Amino acid sequence: MANLNKSSIFIDCPTKSNNHIIVVAEAMPDRNDVLYHNSVIKQNAYERFEPGVFEVFKTKKSVYHHRGMSQEGKVIEQNVTPIIYNNRVIAALIMEKDISNQLLEENKMKALTEATYTLSQIVSHPSEKQLFFSDMIDESLFDIDQDLIIRYFNLTAEKLVKDIVGIDCKMGLSFVELFPNIEEMLTDGQVITIKERKLQGHYFQVKCIRLFDDLGNVSGHIIMLHDITDLKEKEKELVSKSVALREVHHRVKNNLQTVASLLRLQMRRGIPDESKHYFEESLNRILSIASVYEVILDGAYADQVDIGKLIIKIGDMLVSTGNTQRLHIHYDIQESFYLPSNIAVSVALVANELITNCVTHAFNHQEEGHIDVVFGKNNKTGKLVLMVQDDGQKEQGEYKQSFGLNIINTITENDLEGKFTIDRNHLGTLGKVVFDDWGSH
Template sequence: MENILLLEYLCQEHTNLTDEEIRTIEDISRNLPLIADLNQANVFIDCPTKEGKYAIVVAEAVPTTAKSVYKNPVVGKFAYESFEPAVFFTLRTGKNMFLNRALTQEGRTVEQSVVPIKGVHNQVIGTLIMEKDISEKLYHQDKMKALSEATETLSEILIGMTTDRPIIPEVIEEALFFIDPQGSILYYNPAAINLVSEVCSTDCTFGAQIETYFPCLKDVFYSPEELLVTELEILRKSFQVKKISLGQKAEGTFIIFRDMTELREKERELVLKSVAIREIHHRVKNNLQTVASLLRLQMRKGVSEDSKVHFIESLNRVLSIAHVYEIILSNSSVDDVEIYSLIEKIGNMLVYSGDVEHKDIKIKYSGPILTVKSNKAVSMALIINELIQNCMKHAFVGRAKGSIEVSFGVTKGSLFLSVTDDGVGYNAAAIPSLGLDIVKMMTEHDLSGKFSIRSNDVGTIASVKFPIERE
């Protein structure tokens, strides 16, 4: 009963489903435990959210006949298209998707099948999803593939060794040793000679114990694993070490060293650069917040009504740029900004937190999941701020309420952004606006795009379009 009540609450709170459609979802949810046990899989119902940007898990069942894919319940969590494309494909098209691979919110690879749930008018109101954990299956597949490739390569190596033509091991960059079950070296290639000389300052000789040169290999060599890949630190250098046992018939083991020092150093440099960039973004955001606080403080100290409007406009511009860095710091990427979140933050700040003279102004947003680099995001933030602020200032003069719609998308390699209101319309003969001058300048000079503004049937529409460069 609690599950049904929770399902009903989630559907009412986050979706546009009717009461009849919610009843349909509830009827299906009652059978989820049986479906989960029968298929030895986790089963879920996802429904599209009101804005269509995400899907939300409204019901789930964990099998008692198999291990669950998830450690924690996922009812009430949002699903994203980047992780579960099959779910969104089915929501949009109403088509089935079977045995599709997906990544769970806990980072596990699963085999996912999705079928649509349809309402009385045959429209898709949700999806029924079955997921099975295939992480272990993929691990064994990769292991077998690697073992197969290694066996094929080693067969060629062995043929070369027996015909006194060891062509392959002579030219590969990795240090290669062939060792008997007692740990004695039976073969080594030129790269192995150089490695021993570098690490031990001595010559590599046939019959010597591999542990004499590399004591750290003891655990690797005596490991029961036929194929083992690990990483070791030797003389402050990083090596990837592969151990390949050829089994009882061949009675030998290959040990292969690959120098990973340069790669690991580059990885460390990238991490340090990422940390430094995030720290710079954090300081920029804090500095912008400080400027905003100083502007607010100056306004509290007393400014004339004529000056107050200019202070508010400047404050909004500073905060719009600060939102760019807030979004960067909340993401894993150090330079990508999600446009929908940026528009939403700026729009809500201006409409719901600003001085709207007690007017009832509504704002809504529409657009795909799309990111741009931070330099373009700063320009976009100022453009969005000026266009919405222009609506708030001029569109609803003499009116008690109004609405604004901000939409964006991509077409033919260009990003378009439009801000539409149902206000009094655009007066081209009016006194030039600083805000619109800023929009025009930033669109043309910073984004190499075009800006236009005109009256439409019910108000004003302002549009910006600029090319998206592939980076």
Template sequence: MHYNMVEELCTLHTNLSDEDVQRINEIVVTLPLIADLNKANVFVDCPTKEGKHAIVVAEAAPTTTKSVYKKPVVGKLVYEAFEPSVFFTLRTGKPMFLNRALTQEGKTVDQSVVPIKASNNRIIGTLIMEKDISEQVRYQQKMEALSEATETLSEILIGMTEGRSIIPEVIEEALFFIDHEGKVLYCNPAATNLTQEIGEGNFKPGDLLVQYFPIIKKILSDPEELLVREVNILNKVFQIKKITLGQQEKSNGTFVIFKNITELREKERELIVKSVVIREIHHRVKNNLQTVASLLRLQIRKGLPEESKVHFVESLNRIASIASVYEIILSNSSVDDVDIYRLIEKIGNMLVFEAEHENKKVSISYSGPPHLLIKSNKAVSVALVINELIQNCVKHAFKSMNEGKISVLFAQNGNEIEVQVIDNGEGYSPKSKDSLGLEIVGMMIEHDLSGHFSIEPAETGTIALVRFPIDREVVEE
């Protein structure tokens, strides 16, 4: 196994870090054993930089049975159209078992895919196992059946049978079937219309396809049996698929399929522009909040009546908590998602740091699942609630104590997110219910989060409990 090649391919074609590549190499070491044990070809695929495709960075063929592949496939691109299971696993992190796929050499295999994860649970690649669907004694029979089906399909498409298949006639994609010389043997109505619309010249069956679409000459001359490319023709974007039919050294012809994806790409560009605008809005909101916070800090430093200072500090913390939401958004690749763990940790650390300036030694701990995401509009309400609850602990729980401990626990329970803020302070007093902070918590929970809030004494200290439902705006990675 050439580990240098793995590193070279990852560096050239992916956005993986050195740590990610090291993790990939740890998997690559085991590939020969996995291949022999399962009597299957195994591969490691990693997502490419642009995210549209994947690339094979390592492979191992079994020595305990015949390999599915004749040629090495390391360094070749993987297309979603032919291996959807790989891309499903890359996007979701969920394994897929015994799904049908087309190999790089055009064979049909049973494919199983499991994700390869980095230390932070991020998906960095997939481990793939492929077995030929034909087994032992039935191998020759199934290959003959596959060959007969391929020849029959070719005959239907080029009009050699008495009947005429309606399937290619009604599909929206422009479908051409060409021989080994590139001559058009068959084309469906969509293909005829496409040739008349943007092709160069008046189309006649038997002509060379490149005569009408010179831009695909390189695609047709490529030795790969399966190929997907995007090309621009007369200000339109087309996805072109090339599928060569055949078995072993015999070719029965090639499908060339044109799919107009101009509208799709325009929508993608619009989404990118909208995403940039949204991020710019988030950036400006964060800057404005930080400006307001800076003005409050300046006013506090200039001097305030002692009875007013505490209200300024509380307002400052509330503004800083809301700003934390937008700081987290801007540090993520997502446009509008906030990691609850990071949000709670950021707010808690800020408030405990403030307490240290008042000569109180307060420690805080956090417990909850990482990567539990919530949309920014809900995150602002959650930030204010968490700020008030932790600030309430810092302000009231340890009045006659020099040190204390706060624990913040959160979890997803069924259809709800539950957050607990627990302190080991002096205990809860019912009079505290009249404080502005708890009024803010009650209002946010009831009106913005449609949830439930309770606060009560514990064996030592106080427990504040917040529950709010998970709806379409809350997802877990």
């Protein structure tokens, strides 16, 4: 029975003193949110907390939807029926439900009803100060009755009707005849409805508040219209600029890939062996910059780049086209960081040079190598940190003055306003770039 009704079931019996009753049996539903966490058998119940149960003992009649307080202090709804033997109530069968949430919603609705009633009184029977207040607000305000007839409007609403509909606003006019596409908001049964509507080429945020009288009956609606046309136009401009910016990114990416294709073509047609290395490095730098725009075009933002995704894209490209050794690259990207495209280009070049140095120089004396790339934010300093660690066995000064490291130094200091360090440790070589967070989110 408890599972069937999703309620707690009890049998209570009277005591000799008759000033309280005692629980003799219980059954709980198979649910996590049970009404009682501990057994209440042999516990006493008192009339001030469960008046419905005591009424059954007194009248021999069932009571339904009676409210009380449980032994654990929860507001409950009780349905109680007497168990009669020899024309005497010997026990009561009780079904209880926790209505704490229901009571909370009822209190909210009561407060909302009182608030809307007060608002209705202010609008329907305003004092001079209240009239002045309603004309001070930016929204066009209408008070309409239950038949959707206008019974009050402020100065902003009067101007709106004149501008949009082309007639003078008067009390007694049908609101839905003036604004037919708002009618469904008045009949949807909601106490408060907020939607956007287009009226005669203008965009409005429409707020509809249902009003109640002191008996809780619907007495009308307050309608407020806020002109958001300028906001909508700015949104359209932003969308247009976003589309144009994405097209620019697309063309930049295509142009960079065209340059890369020309370099590949030149390399296939033959170049001196001593120049091949420089062509490959230049090609990788171009492709790293192109990766910035590929990540932008794959993402949801017009000019923001997911730096973690960018670093992974560059690292995978460099390892797959690198030396013949077996190279393994691992990434530890803390979370998604988005930076503007101009900053992302600088980060892309830095990441390219750091990983290229590992691929090119770190593993000349071994057949297999590992590269660990870490990117994230230092919570103490708030700065972003990019670290590239290899397990190569090269000497400390082997590429200390390379062109790639000069690129990292220059970009880190001038473009990222950060700091670059490179050091040997027990694993191999660690390159580290620390720079400010340029607006990641």
